[in-house]
Amino acid sequence: MEFIKKIDGDSLLLTSNNDKLKILDFLSKEALFLKLNFFNPEQSFNKFDKTYAFFLKSHFRIEPNLSDRFKKYFDYIDINKIYDNQKIEYLKTIKKALLENEILSDNNQKYSMIYQVNETYVPSYFTGKIEKIYLNEATLEPCHISVCKDQKSQVFYVFEKVIEFLEMGVPINSINILNSSEEDDLQLTKLFKDARIPYNLMKRNGLYEYANVIELERILLSQGFDQAQAYLENLTDDEIKRNLIKVFNTFSSNLIKENPEVFIHEIKKLRMGNRRSKEALTISAFDDFIYREHEFYLLMNYYEDSFPRIHLDNDYLSDSEVQLIDYPTSTMYNNMLRNKISCKLNQIINLYISYPKEIIEATLPSRITLNRPVIKSEYNYVIKDRTYLKDMAFLDYAKKRHDYLNFNLHAQDLKVLHNTFHQHYQQYIPYFSGIDKSDLECLIKQNNTLSAYKMETYNLCPFRYYLTYLLKFDSFKGNVFTYIGNVIHKMIEEKTKFGNYDLEKIMMEFSFPEEEIYKFPVFREIMTENIRIIEDVITDFENTTAFKKALVEEKINLPIDDNFKLTGRIDKVLIDEVYNYFLIIDYKYGDENYNPSDSDKDYDLQLPLYLMAFNKQNRNLKPAGMLYQKTSLAKEVRGTEASYKMKGVVIDLLSVIERIDPTMEKIVGMKLNKDGSLPKNSRSFVSIEKMNDILRETENRMKTVAKNIGLGDFTIKPILYDIDQQTKESVSCKYCNYFSICYSKNKILGGE
Numbered sequence: 156m157e158f159i160k161k162i163d164g165d166s167l168l169l170t171s172n173n174d175k176l177k178i179l180d181f182l183s184k185e186a187l188f189l190k191l192n193f194f195n196p197e198q199s200f201n202k203f204d205k206t207y208a209f210f211l212k213s214h215f216r217i218e219p220n221l222s223d224r225f226k227k228y229f230d231y232i233d234i235n236k237i238y239d240n241q242k243i244e245y246l247k248t249i250k251k252a253l254l255e256n257e258i259l260s261d262n263n264q265k266y267s268m269i270y271q272v273n274e275t276y277v278p279s280y281f282t283g284k285i286e287k288i289y290l291n292e293a294t295l296e297p298c299h300i301s302v303c304k305d306q307k308s309q310v311f312y313v314f315e316k317v318i319e320f321l322e323m324g325v326p327i328n329s330i331n332i333l334n335s336s337e338e339d340d341l342q343l344t345k346l347f348k349d350a351r352i353p354y355n356l357m358k359r360n361g362l363y364e365y366a367n368v369i370e371l372e373r374i375l376l377s378q379g380f381d382q383a384q385a386y387l388e389n390l391t392d393d394e395i396k397r398n399l400i401k402v403f404n405t406f407s408s409n410l411i412k413e414n415p416e417v418f419i420h421e422i423k424k425l426r427m428g429n430r431r432s433k434e435a436l437t438i439s440a441f442d443d444f445i446y447r448e449h450e451f452y453l454l455m456n457y458y459e460d461s462f463p464r465i466h467l468d469n470d471y472l473s474d475s476e477v478q479l480i481d482y483p484t485s486t487m488y489n490n491m492l493r494n495k496i497s498c499k500l501n502q503i504i505n506l507y508i509s510y511p512k513e514i515i516e517a518t519l520p521s522r523i524t525l526n527r528p529v530i531k532s533e534y535n536y537v538i539k540d541r542t543y544l545k546d547m548a549f550l551d552y553a554k555k556r557h558d559y560l561n562f563n564l565h566a567q568d569l570k571v572l573h574n575t576f577h578q579h580y581q582q583y584i585p586y587f588s589g590i591d592k593s594d595l596e597c598l599i600k601q602n603n604t605l606s607a608y609k610m611e612t613y614n615l616c617p618f619r620y621y622l623t624y625l626l627k628f629d630s631f632k633g634n635v636f637t638y639i640g641n642v643i644h645k646m647i648e649e650k651t652k653f654g655n656y657d658l659e660k661i662m663m664e665f666s667f668p669e670e671e672i673y674k675f676p677v678f679r680e681i682m683t684e685n686i687r688i689i690e691d692v693i694t695d696f697e698n699t700t701a702f703k704k705a706l707v708e709e710k711i712n713l714p715i716d717d718n719f720k721l722t723g724r725i726d727k728v729l730i731d732e733v734y735n736y737f738l739i740i741d742y743k744y745g746d747e748n749y750n751p752s753d754s755d756k757d758y759d760l761q762l763p764l765y766l767m768a769f770n771k772q773n774r775n776l777k778p779a780g781m782l783y784q785k786t787s788l789a790k791e792v793r794g795t796e797a798s799y800k801m802k803g804v805v806i807d808l809l810s811v812i813e814r815i816d817p818t819m820e821k822i823v824g825m826k827l828n829k830d831g832s833l834p835k836n837s838r839s840f841v842s843i844e845k846m847n848d849i850l851r852e853t854e855n856r857m858k859t860v861a862k863n864i865g866l867g868d869f870t871i872k873p874i875l876y877d878i879d880q881q882t883k884e885s886v887s888c889k890y891c892n893y894f895s896i897c898y899s900k901n902k903i904l905g906g907e
């Protein structure tokens with residue numbers, strides 16, 4: 156590091172954030188006050204004003220997800236150049252507007268010298284002399300690579316290695332575990348806790364992973380800025396609150412009020428670090444560690460696709476397009492990333508690498524070049540005859556106590572064990588026994604909306620509703636299908652509202668699940684084809700129906716009782732303005748149907764609830780029907796329009812049916828008798844009386860759910876009248892995550 160002292164003050168150092176910290180640490184230890192310029196090339200060189208995302212939303216109608224993806228290109232775009240590419244020209248227009256409005260400021264500084272620290276990537280806009288420097292020498296010490304049987308075995312390898320280091324006398328705060336997955340962390344921390352080994356889990360959590368923040372979002376979007384601010388003020392004074400206040404203070408209240416979604420997006424980007432306690436080993440992400448020569452490093456999951464995470468050619472600009480602005484292609488980027496990591500790994504003296512041989516499929520070791528001796532071995536976990544778990548004796552007591560109480564088997568040491576442990580022994584009682592009144596009131600106050608989905612969940616199993624929506628045990632994480640659903644819904648919304656849409660832009664607006672990003676190219680192809688077909692189907696129906704007025708994403712906000720209101724959004728409402736009828740359409744990726752007999756089911760409420768709510772909010776209109784439109788591509792029947800027919804029910808008035816679908820081809824079951832009359836037993840038609848019954852029953856159901864929640868009825872009660880054919884369990888439990896704590900449920904279903 157001595158060479159740092161010789162660096163001229165006007166120089167620029169291209170470094171990662173951690174190398175920058177390391178250099179600053181060195182300077183402060185040496186009491187040197189050099190004024191060095193640092194730049195992390197993974198960020199933008201030109202400076203963006205904090206209101207950037209708000210500006211793009213208000214001036215260009217660009218959603219914040221997409222505006223984030225645009226940022227990296229602006230450094231490379233020359234506003235005086237004409238590009239033979241529409242997307243780049245579009246980015247150029249945005250850049251000009253950003254500069255004119257001082258949202259982006261050109262960083263024109265000149266540097267006497269540029270230093271590339273530890274193989275950091277050098278952006279093409281830096282020209283002139285660039286010198287490479289390394290913070291540490293590459294080592295010739297061998298590194299150890301252990302190939303483990305599977306993920307679990309890798310966790311045991313790391314745990315045992317930690318024990319070995321400790322037994323060798325390595326200070327605990329010199330042990331670092333890098334690149335563990337979330338699942339590894341769960342298992343590792345359990346092992347460390349049981350063995351009383353202190354650890355610092357230094358992974359940064361998104362602020363959005365905290366229930367208070369999710370609640371704040373809900374209040375901001377549903378009740379407005381003032382309510383959200385009041386909620387924030389009442390939160391307990393902790394780090395989450397401090398972070399939220401900071402982000403609230405970053406933007407003016409007008410900006411937040413005008414674009415609450417952009418503000419939420421800014422919150423979602425915030426991460427909170429964990430504090431390091433003194434004497435403990437550290438578990439951190441690979442990008443977050445600062446190398447110290449005498450410490451020990453256990454690098455996990457060293458296999459292709461995971462380490463490093465590969466960049467794919469699936470961003471806003473494709474690889475062939477980025478070349479027009481000298482931005483690195485994904486191949487170049489991946490190579491630079493590997494070089495950077497290789498440089499870092501070659502410097503670590505005490506390096507222990509591991510990877511599982513198999514994760515669903517066989518893995519391949521990472522393609523990082525290691526220019527140092529490598530000792531490779533296989534690791535298989537073998538159960539040991541010693542334990543680091545202090546709790547084993549406690550477990551022994553629990554078992555012997557059970558044997559004694561149930562089978563009258565009296566172990567010799569039961570008395571001693573009892574004297575030692577009985578005070579700490581608590582029995583697990585696996586059923587819901589009630590909730591304190593004031594706790595319930597407080598939970599309801601914080602969760603006072605009911606959607607169709609929430610009501611269906613309550614009716615499927617009250618306990619499941621309680622854990623999910625009141626205690627918020629299971630925060631929903633998006634997946635590939637929610638991504639596709641979002642894209643298709645947005646496409647249909649824009650198509651109906653504006654007559655056209657930009658599919659590329661919409662696809663970038665939503666986040667494809669990070670861990671499955673390698674599947675994106677395949678899904679992009681499927682979706683593009685899917686959307687083309689569904690667009691034709693929808694346009695065709697809209698052109699032929701006499702229900703000409705369309706409302707999309709129609710908001711529902713209907714008071715139910717003193718505690719709750721019904722909220723939601725209807726995908727589409729079509730209105731016949733001549734005869735004052737309306738029709739509800741819901742887009743579903745799967746193959747949904749609604750039959751009149753479904754009105755007896757408690758868990759098929761969405762369409763009738765929407766119909767009832769819209770009817771209540773629009774008394775001048777009469778309900779004509781409720782339909783599901785399938786939006787997924789059914790490959791085997793592609794091109795045969797029948798598979799895209801809508802499913803559901805409409806009222807049995809021929810005059811209305813002919814206005815809904817004059818072709819009689821777009822809805823399943825739309826067939827007339829030879830004499831032109833309506834068939835008597837069709838499941839697609841309901842009488843006006845039956846439709847009114849459905850509306851009345853739905854309203855009663857809604858009120859009953861609200862009432863029962865208000866009374867605190869959260870018994871474990873899966874429905875027993877419908878059994879899932881695949882799992883042979885109640886349909887309530889099919890996708891429920893709480894099965895492991897549902898002892899009573901098993902009893903209800905006749906199990907243990």
Ligand code: SF4
Nearest residue numbers: 616888891894897900
């Ligand atoms: S597993 Fe079944 S019984 Fe248990 S909470 Fe879930 S839905 Fe209810």
